[in-house]
Amino acid sequence: MSSVKSFPIPSIQRLPVYLRFLKEQQGRGETLISCTRIAEEFGQLSVQVRKDLSLTGISGRPKIGYRVDELVDAIQLFLGWDRPTRAFLVGAGSLGSAILGYDGFADHGLRIVAAFDTDPKKIGQTVHHCPVFDLKEIVERGKGENIDIGILTVPSLAAQEVARLLVQVGVGGIWNYTPVRLELPPGVVCEEVKLSASYAVLSNRLKKNDLQI
Amino acid sequence: MSSVKSFPIPSIQRLPVYLRFLKEQQGRGETLISCTRIAEEFGQLSVQVRKDLSLTGISGRPKIGYRVDELVDAIQLFLGWDRPTRAFLVGAGSLGSAILGYDGFADHGLRIVAAFDTDPKKIGQTVHHCPVFDLKEIVERGKGENIDIGILTVPSLAAQEVARLLVQVGVGGIWNYTPVRLELPPGVVCEEVKLSASYAVLSNRLKKNDLQI
DNA sequence: ATACAATAGGTATATATTTATCGATAACAA
DNA sequence: TTGTTATCGATAAATATATACCTATTGTAT
Numbered sequence: 001m002s003s004v005k006s007f008p009i010p011s012i013q014r015l016p017v018y019l020r021f022l023k024e025q026q027g028r029g030e031t032l033i034s035c036t037r038i039a040e041e042f043g044q045l046s047v048q049v050r051k052d053l054s055l056t057g058i059s060g061r062p063k064i065g066y067r068v069d070e071l072v073d074a075i076q077l078f079l080g081w082d083r084p085t086r087a088f089l090v091g092a093g094s095l096g097s098a099i100l101g102y103d104g105f106a107d108h109g110l111r112i113v114a115a116f117d118t119d120p121k122k123i124g125q126t127v128h129h130c131p132v133f134d135l136k137e138i139v140e141r142g143k144g145e146n147i148d149i150g151i152l153t154v155p156s157l158a159a160q161e162v163a164r165l166l167v168q169v170g171v172g173g174i175w176n177y178t179p180v181r182l183e184l185p186p187g188v189v190c191e192e193v194k195l196s197a198s199y200a201v202l203s204n205r206l207k208k209n210d211l212q213i
Numbered sequence: 214m215s216s217v218k219s220f221p222i223p224s225i226q227r228l229p230v231y232l233r234f235l236k237e238q239q240g241r242g243e244t245l246i247s248c249t250r251i252a253e254e255f256g257q258l259s260v261q262v263r264k265d266l267s268l269t270g271i272s273g274r275p276k277i278g279y280r281v282d283e284l285v286d287a288i289q290l291f292l293g294w295d296r297p298t299r300a301f302l303v304g305a306g307s308l309g310s311a312i313l314g315y316d317g318f319a320d321h322g323l324r325i326v327a328a329f330d331t332d333p334k335k336i337g338q339t340v341h342h343c344p345v346f347d348l349k350e351i352v353e354r355g356k357g358e359n360i361d362i363g364i365l366t367v368p369s370l371a372a373q374e375v376a377r378l379l380v381q382v383g384v385g386g387i388w389n390y391t392p393v394r395l396e397l398p399p400g401v402v403c404e405e406v407k408l409s410a411s412y413a414v415l416s417n418r419l420k421k422n423d424l425q426i
Numbered sequence: 427a428t429a430c431a432a433t434a435g436g437t438a439t440a441t442a443t444t445t446a447t448c449g450a451t452a453a454c455a456a
Numbered sequence: 457t458t459g460t461t462a463t464c465g466a467t468a469a470a471t472a473t474a475t476a477c478c479t480a481t482t483g484t485a486t
Contacts, residue, residue, distance in 0.1 A: 094311035
């Protein structure tokens, strides 16, 4: 039994939030920071921040706090954001374009090497400095490129077929912006961005507010 | 004590997934469905599906299952997706445009009444049939419009200020696509779409996969 | 009629996550 | 030096969520 200890997903999801704040502090020349300080910034409890940060293996010093540099490096290392992750994006529509245009991901080591689409009007163009190729060429263009992940921003109907192509390209993971549950071979991980789920939570909370008034 | 029973967020987040599937079944003329069937579709356990569906108050019949129509209506009612939710979207860039262009939200009752931006090139245009106005006009244009929510797809720096304007418009909730934690008056709910959090989970799982091989 | 199988629904257990508590450490002030 | 305080780190308790189990119901086959 290989005892693959797995980390709390909510903690992992909070790390980028801390990272952003820590980088901001770093930019201001701050060298030390306490959990208390981070916690009050985000309306959380300091214990939780401490526990989250402990995932990275960094320890702080009583009465002092943590070294900002150390934390930034450790979080990035923990998330694998210290080295580039090479990606193909499929579906250069509005959503694909939004992802290509968001600088934040570059900070996370994400390098979108190429985009693919089936629309002749898009093929041959560049979107936010990223070339758009014909989807037909994706497997061929993937050869020797060492693509780590595929970003799926295609219409639902095309999702499974494109996922299959991405697997052929050799990706280890798919970042799935479609609402489709993909069938993938073991070893290929999939992370779904469920915007409807987020909207559902908002709707439900709005409704509850209404009823209370 | 008003005993506001609150529902499990993970359950709420799964409901749209079921809803999508149920509507699909409805389209195929299916009138009945069992938890077992839904569960196998999504690789879940039937008990969990049953528990999730029970939030809506609908009960099924042994050996038969649930009535598809009844479930669809009940889920939509539960989420508040049975009646229109009127929204202003601020930030008509790629991401805003992607949201304006995604038909799925219309199915959820979301009506994006108008978009706002500060870019003169965008003001006066329409994006996916939605007019783009000058952000300066937002409070004036909000009068009498009964706007339920604001969708925030602006650069981080503008986020807090725009949120303040949306509150002035009278929204009850903000769907926040920026990584900024907003200061909002009590009574205004905020749901954050954290794409970096999602990417963090993917990165972490990719990294773990690497190490195992 | 009766037995059987599929299914919902409730209850109990297990797991995951958050929150609380307490002791230890190290800076700072008296 | 000694006391005080802010902080970390570990452990324990509480809460939330997921899973397992059992019972009741009802259609179908015998």
